Amino acid sequence: MTEVTSNVAGADRELIAFRIGEQEFCVDIMNVREIRGWTPATPLPRSPSYMKGVINLRGIVLPIIDLGARFGLATAEPTARHVIMVAHIGNRMVGLLVDAVSDIVQLTDSTIQPTPDVASDHVKTFVKGIFAVEGGRMISLIDLDHVLPAESEAEAA
């Protein structure tokens, strides 16, 4: 693999790592407000399949997005073992449904590498880069800004 210098300012960041299926991902911890268990969501009509519905988070109506489905990975029906990460995306608050949250990792941007071409185009939309942590794990850094459905994406016709 070629070394590529990152174009992001070399600052240390804390990331929270989570698992979907066999893969590991992470997001900037500054975006994540809290972690909670799965509760059944009220489904929204004519929504994309990755939109699981909305739940009540202490009086706030929180949309739940199945990240695995959003990334185009095979997913199973959510159970009580699944985890919801409550995250800020822009000025919205969203619940991200994942299999489990693993740990907090430190990352210096300079260690980020570009996403390898083997990854599907679909996944690449969301992944900013990948990097390695001890133990040889490869973790993909997620760009949350693309996770929410864009305005033009209508409800499934």
Add this chain to the structure above:
Amino acid sequence: MSDDPFEAIKVTFFQECSELLGDLEANLLALETGQGDGETINAVFRAVHSVKGGAGAFGLEDLVRFAHVFETLMDELRSGRKECDDVTIKTLLRASDVLADHIAAAQGTKPPVDVARSAGLVAELEVLTHGQAKPAAPVAAAPVEDDFGFTPLTLDLADFGDPVELPSLELPSLDLPPLAAAPAAGWRIVFRPHPRLYASANDVSLLLRELARLGQTSVQLDDSGLPSLDALDAEDAHLIWTIDLSGDASEASVRDVFDFVEMDCDLSITALAPAASADLPGLPELPALAAAPVEPDFDIATLLAQATAAATDMTPAPAVAPAPAPIAPVTAPKPAAPVVAPAQAAAPAAPVGPAPVTIRVDLDRVDRLINVVGELVIQQAMLAQRVMESGLARSSDIALGLEDLELLTRDIQDSVMAIRAQPVKSVFQRMPRLVREVAEMTGKRVRLVTAGEDTEVDKTVVERLAEPITHMLRNAIDHGLESPEEREAAGKPAEGVVRLAALHRSGRIVIEIADDGKGINRSRVRGIAVDRGLIAEDAVLTDDEVDNLIFLPGFSTAETITDVSGRGVGMDVVRRSIQALGGRISISSVPGKGSTFTLSLPLTLAVLDGMVVAAAEQTLVAPLSAIVESLTPRVEDIHYVGGHDAVIRFREEFVPLVDVGRVMGFRDDATTLNGGVVMIVETEAGSRAALLVDAINGQRQVVIKSLETNYRHVDGVSAATILGDGSVALILDIDALVLAGRRKSNRPELKMAS
């Protein structure tokens, strides 16, 4: 909150300006329609006057200068010196626009006003003020400096009666005689108050105190003018003071002390000769004061003797108190009668009845209160649910208590919501100016008529109204109204009318914007929609449906992108912003006669009276205001039109039957009617439909939670709420639901862009 109180007052000033501008415009508009009177003109004057006053305090020069010219004309008008005719009023309206711009520029929310535009209006105002064109003189700064225009009074001591020796009064702090020990320079002030000086609560002792600040003073009182006690008029003035002020105070500073009273006294100020001459008669300006030279060692006895020997038979006041407190002997005249007869104390303006007492409250506090009350409603609902589930009897004390609690909670909620309810006037008020500007820009002649400004709606809704109303007004003037020539050719008056009205209807607020223009050109709209691939070429649409095509994204009928409406901001954006509020917008149009946009919005974004229903295992809430009746459907009442469109008989008509669970996408196949319930609903447009659900679970007042905040608009859903069991329930958008139902069954060939 800034720490600097002065800065805080500046914020207050701009807030006040915004209120004043609103009143000002409203008043000018009233004058324009002939509904104003003298008091209206006065109110306009006061508004401009207040703006100018505050602006001066903050040194906002451009604003002060413009306001001054405006104020000057208003002064002429309120005094009746100039007539307030149509031309004047129209100029005043434009001046109020420029004034608003100056204020915004001063506030920093807008760039500085275009010099030419401001100067142009200034010139117009001056023409109206002065009757003819003034030579184009630059607008002078408001005369803000002190200009006393003081004209010296000549002192005529002749009517003081025969001069008697001035009793020399010893001042504790001074040597006698003052003149003999006079330093190099100073002033001799002779001061005789008129009764009115006392009547205006001026206090001679305070004047003397002020003089004493300028230097050393020696004060002599001449009370020879005092009549005997029985002849004494308590409110008359009889005393004369002579004050010798030594020091280097200027004459101006001496005069300044008497600034307030100069009109109500006889005052002479002459230079004290620095020379040693101790002879009073030597002073040419005071011929009448020629008296015996002041000598030291005067004592009271001598004084009295001399006084008694006076030519007049006046009895000098025995109390020869030291000068600093001359008030003591003259307590009589001090509480003088008012110069103005008490009879005139009646208020010149007819007092209005007691004004409603209001208080100002931070909006934050109100918002927090409303949120907390919202949570209270949810908690109360949850509590009620748990009690019900626990099996407690309905008649038990707890259950009854809970019912009371529910009523109380509802009461609190209503009251609290009313706090934040505001008339739409604040939004409507900005529109006349907008209409003027758009009319000018498009060369149309427009008259704006408004109605229902006092219609109240929650603050959360009011603020969001401005933008859509603005768009629609622009649209109406730019695209709806014809040019004056076209109108006349069509037999219409050259001036078009746009009507903006607000009213309450079935628990919602309805805003109508109607123009008497050319209406929607249906063939053109249809053509554009086909061109843009929004509808199929052979699509069959009703007139209404064609009209509503303009709401589709990407639709704009402007051939050239005018500055006003066409710049990519289409009606679809307007519709989305209305939908985000839980509202809807529709249009109806008659070619050649005009178009009417109708906006319908919930009264508040906060609470809703709803009917909780179940459909396809989902709990949903239907707005109570839309429900006409509920009934259990009977198979024999259902008919199928064209083989597959279900309608149900309701009273004497057949209404379309909408399977809620299927239309919402919760279920793929149609449900059977067994065990189901039908709710007859009425849409905004007034048409009826029957919603088929699985069960009705009761009425509840629910707190509205927006879906758009964290997600986006979902068709068929107006908002969400949190039920007693903590789960989220969707609130149905009845109109969208009915429309979707029709679409699903009736128009398979109509391809609508999503």
Add this chain to the structure above:
Amino acid sequence: MTKTVLTVDDSRTMRDMLMLALKDAGYRVVQAEDGIHGLEVLQAESPDIVITDINMPRMDGFGFIEGMRADPNHKATPVLVLTTESDAAKKQRARDAGATGWIVKPFDPAKLVDAVRRVAA
């Protein structure tokens, strides 16, 4: 003893400014919004000095002063009028109404306090 000043002005900005200048100088300030309100507060508070604007709704400054002077309790209370110009005619009008003195707007806080001092002990 702290003296009480009654300020009568329909402009909130002006009331705030007067309050600021007067409180800084150690006075206690009570306020009113127009002449009628001013007369009510006058009765309730019996201030030592009054400062009033002229142009106000319901009852203007002159009406207010006339009302003051008609009341035996307040005939001798000093009252200053706020005026934007100090031409002789305006001063005359103020005097005719019974004003003790005047303050020209926009006012310098020091001048304001000075004027107040000049008419009140």
